[in-house]
Amino acid sequence: MIEIKDLTVKYGKKTVLDRICLTLSDERFTAILGKNGSGKSTLLSCISRQIKYSGEIFLDGKNIDTIGQKEYARSVSFLPQSLTKPAVTVKELTEFGRNPYTGLDGRLSTEDNSIVEEALKTTGMSEFSQRLLPTLSGGERQKAYLSMIIAQQANHILLDEPTTYMDICAQEEFIELIALLKQQKKSPTVVMHDLALAVKYADDIVIVEKGNCIFNGTKEKCLDEKAIEKTFSVKRIDTENKIFFSAQ
Amino acid sequence: MKKRNYIILFLALLVSCALGIIFGSVKIEPEMFIKGLVWSEDALNQSIIIYHLRIPRVLAGLLAGVGLSISGVLLQSVTGNDLAGPNIIGVNAGAGFFCILMLSFFPTMLKFLPIAAFTGAFLTTLLILLIVKKVNSKRSTVILAGIAVTTLLNAGISFLSLLDSDVLASYNSFSIGGLRGAEIDELIVPGIIIAVCFIISLLFSRQTHLLCLGDSVASSLGVKTKTVRFIGLICASASAAAVVSFAGLLGFVGLVVPHISRRICGSEQKNLLITSGFVGAILVIIADLVGRVLLAPTEIPVGILMAVLGAPFFLFLLIRRRTDND
Numbered sequence: 001m002i003e004i005k006d007l008t009v010k011y012g013k014k015t016v017l018d019r020i021c022l023t024l025s026d027e028r029f030t031a032i033l034g035k036n037g038s039g040k041s042t043l044l045s046c047i048s049r050q051i052k053y054s055g056e057i058f059l060d061g062k063n064i065d066t067i068g069q070k071e072y073a074r075s076v077s078f079l080p081q082s083l084t085k086p087a088v089t090v091k092e093l094t095e096f097g098r099n100p101y102t103g104l105d106g107r108l109s110t111e112d113n114s115i116v117e118e119a120l121k122t123t124g125m126s127e128f129s130q131r132l133l134p135t136l137s138g139g140e141r142q143k144a145y146l147s148m149i150i151a152q153q154a155n156h157i158l159l160d161e162p163t164t165y166m167d168i169c170a171q172e173e174f175i176e177l178i179a180l181l182k183q184q185k186k187s188p189t190v191v192m193h194d195l196a197l198a199v200k201y202a203d204d205i206v207i208v209e210k211g212n213c214i215f216n217g218t219k220e221k222c223l224d225e226k227a228i229e230k231t232f233s234v235k236r237i238d239t240e241n242k243i244f245f246s247a248q
Numbered sequence: 249m250k251k252r253n254y255i256i257l258f259l260a261l262l263v264s265c266a267l268g269i270i271f272g273s274v275k276i277e278p279e280m281f282i283k284g285l286v287w288s289e290d291a292l293n294q295s296i297i298i299y300h301l302r303i304p305r306v307l308a309g310l311l312a313g314v315g316l317s318i319s320g321v322l323l324q325s326v327t328g329n330d331l332a333g334p335n336i337i338g339v340n341a342g343a344g345f346f347c348i349l350m351l352s353f354f355p356t357m358l359k360f361l362p363i364a365a366f367t368g369a370f371l372t373t374l375l376i377l378l379i380v381k382k383v384n385s386k387r388s389t390v391i392l393a394g395i396a397v398t399t400l401l402n403a404g405i406s407f408l409s410l411l412d413s414d415v416l417a418s419y420n421s422f423s424i425g426g427l428r429g430a431e432i433d434e435l436i437v438p439g440i441i442i443a444v445c446f447i448i449s450l451l452f453s454r455q456t457h458l459l460c461l462g463d464s465v466a467s468s469l470g471v472k473t474k475t476v477r478f479i480g481l482i483c484a485s486a487s488a489a490a491v492v493s494f495a496g497l498l499g500f501v502g503l504v505v506p507h508i509s510r511r512i513c514g515s516e517q518k519n520l521l522i523t524s525g526f527v528g529a530i531l532v533i534i535a536d537l538v539g540r541v542l543l544a545p546t547e548i549p550v551g552i553l554m555a556v557l558g559a560p561f562f563l564f565l566l567i568r569r570r571t572d573n574d
Binding site: 045048049050069070072073074076077078079080082083084086087088092093096097099100102104105106145152 | 328451452453454455457458460461462463464465467468469470471472510514515516
């Protein structure tokens, strides 16, 4: 479980996150929603220790500042919004996910290799394993990175807008894959823009607005309180057991 | 990377070393060459040429190739920019400026030249990184900052050279870069520095390789990005500076060699470091040999030949990058 207490981030005089308090529960899919510039990505960057902040973040009761780099990488994995496309194969990229478990030379054990193979199977990227990242489409590349994250075997998986470069079908397929990770007792936390996909797959919703956390709770509670409608000024449409949102 | 490739590279290196020792501006007949090798009394001149001129020169070429190639691979990895190289981003000019500073104010303290070169190279690298951090982290910023700093340092070098005609004379050959007059004694300290940098680079190769994913992803995989980058920069500066101390401002090796090596072995850092070491050594030894024999007895400094090869290669990379981006 990740607990965040009074998390504040300032860039110069501008307060990007203002005393945020929230909890990310284990084995739950949490969607972080909010308008552009609301502070969603900054929130993930803090949890993944990419930027400096004031306040406290606890991982299973332990302040994350006191946890070593590799130890933390075994518990929390992170994919930022923009990813590089170095000239490495999909398999090599997936093997990078084992870095927190290997020595300085990065030599993989038999167990590491089977975890890598399994991760490639999970994302359906086995047949692409020898392809170089620059030769893949945007969606395939995201899946390759997801293979790496799965191989990392961290319980908390933080993803910042992972479906940005995908078409609608690929987006849903990708989010479905992430939701399936709960079966492996993982806790994905994903910054999302697609509200319909968020309410379809997420268990919990966090809504950030102007640096403040204005909602943190279950999806059902979020829908009951009309938190999404109020924040995004959208109209909810319920049809055939599906929920959509459209501009008012 | 297959062992076979390493064996081929090793054999190619041996052949280049042999060619570098056998051929030169003075032609030695095979019989006299063999006599010279064994210090026969009737071939003393040949012995002196082989043992005091050619072997030190080939060793200097080997060290220069390895040192600059390691520096290039490391700089390209830690800056995330495949156009980075010790002379493109100002490391060579920094080392050169401090060497000239040393020659101007402490002309007798030649033993400290490698330290001066290292200090200059390292401070320049830090300055470039500071500028990049202040401006933005775009790849092109590293190159532009490098050009600006190099221009400034070159102006400083020219100014100091103008003040003292002796310094100007030594600077002229220094700035072109060459292996003429290399002596075994003055290769020992740079050789140790390059060997240590090479070993450290190999130890951290996996962690350095992960920097290609960007700092955010690398650190979330457990890499101490700042530490790895700092170690990489120290090794890159030190090995380039070690080369500057005996070969002057030898350009383009650090830029060109990693690209050639990637075509041979891919981008995995450990393979790339080892392959670049071989390729760099072979390239400099052969370029120096060509420079010695092409217009013999006049010598073309290896720095000029490397510039002739390297500058078009740099332009080729720029054009290819533009095509890739389009």
